[in-house]
Amino acid sequence: MLSMGGNEVDEAVASVVALLRPAVDRDWAEINAGRLEWSCRRTAEHVASDLIAYAGQLAGRAKSAYVPFQITIDGRENGLGPADNEGILDVITATGALLTAAVRTAPRDARGFHPYPFRSANREGFAAMGIAEVLLHADDMAEGLGLSYEPPAHLAEFVLTRIFPHVQPGPDHWQTLLWATGRANLPGRAPIAEWRWSNNHVLDTERLRLEGVNPAAAADLSAGGTGGFDWIEGGPFEGTREAAGLVTKAYEAGVHRPEFGLYVLVRREDDRAVGGMGFHGAPDEEGKAEVGYDLVEGARGNGYATEALRVLSEWALVRDDVRSLYATIEPDNAPSQAVIARAGFVPVSEELDDEGLQAYELRG
Incomplete structure (x- = not known):
């Protein structure tokens, strides 16, 4: 079963606290966090601030901006004096627990505002972003303090498969994540100067959400799982699993473009998945992209495929x-031909292609 990230947030926070606790007697304010311009204290405060910010975005379902609040790590208002390093670790632990709680209690379809790259993130995305902040800045602080740090590999893999779908995986997940964020070199890959993570893309129709499938969900679907979706009886259909396999292969080859991958069609009224739709890959040099789709048998005859294809x-x-977009359909598949026609596609020619399929095209 796919994890939504709550346990991983807990584990990541525990790892940074365990890293820093032996160094609480050091002056973090006077020591730079590795290559960063921030001190280790400023970096630790930033980690806590991000954790609470992500919890707030997800719990509050922020729609178009960051929730306008911030935290200040200082105990003087309570008569305790400036927060010491132990106090900072307590704040990181507390804010991490808040993000964990937000992830665990958020419904599957919950989303909150985040700018990169499609203006929202789901609970897995916020968990992955929080874990990334913890792991990467723990590495920065470890470098500044002269400590050794390497988190469990599955935490780096969780981050890569949720918010770095465009990055080809490597044999060492932690080193791949460090490379993808400009912190390390990898043999055979050019150094990264600028980077951003990528949350999944979502498109809305009147009755549906088209939810972009990340590499973790694609691998699960391809292997016979649900991909983290609540499917109606009989789903997912065979074509969706095959498309998920194509996403997995593209991801492993380093050519996956997440917005040109697989989308699962989810009914907005009950959050049940009814089918899959998407692209066979990124557009070619001529700007042509192939689309495909299928529906669970129990969802057919309701116009879902046409509605989704028009919006996509x-x-x-x-x-x-x-x-231009194109699709190929078996000549005796009348229902699929009706869907493609209602969406505005027209036959490319009267002849069938080499595989005995009819090609249809829609131009911009």
Whole structure:
């Protein structure tokens, strides 16, 4: 079963607290955190601030901006004097617990504002971003304090498969994450100067949400799991599992473009998944991208595929890198032909292709 990230947030926070506790008698304010311009104290405060911010975004379901609050790590208002290093660790522990609670209690469809890159994140995304902040800045502080730090590999893998879908995985998940964030070199890969993580893409229709599938969910679907979705009876259908396998292969090859991957169609009224739709890959040099789709049998006949395909097509064809969409359909598949026609696609020719399929195209 796929983890939503609550346990991983707990584990990441415990790892940074265990790292820093032996150094609480050092002056963190006077020691730089590795290559950062921040001190170790400032970096630790930043970690706590991010953890509470992500908890607030998810718990408050912020729609268009960050929730306007911040924390100050200082005990003087309570007559305790300035917060010492032990106090900072207590704050990191507390804010980590708040993010864990927000992730564990948020419903599956909960989303909150985050700017990169599609203006929102789900509970897995906020968990992954929180874990990334903890792990990466723990490494920064460890370098400044002269400590050794390497988190459990599965924590780095959780981050990579949720918010770095565009990064080719490597044999060492931690070193790959460090490389992807400009903190390390990897043999055979150019150094990274600028980077941003990527939360999953979501498109809304009147009755559906098209939810982008990350590499972790794709691998689970391909292996026979649910991908973290609540499917209606009979789902997911075979075509969705095959598409998830294509996403997994593209991710492992380092050519996955997440917005041109697989989307699961989720009914907004009950949060049940009814099918899959998406692209066979990124647009080619001519700006042509292939689309495909299927529905669980119990969801057919309701116009879901047409509704979703229209919105996905509209999104794609306003992009500069997409000039046309095409699909291939078996000549005796009348229901699928009806869907493609209602979405505005037209036959490319009267002839079938080399595989005996009819090709359809929609131009921008």
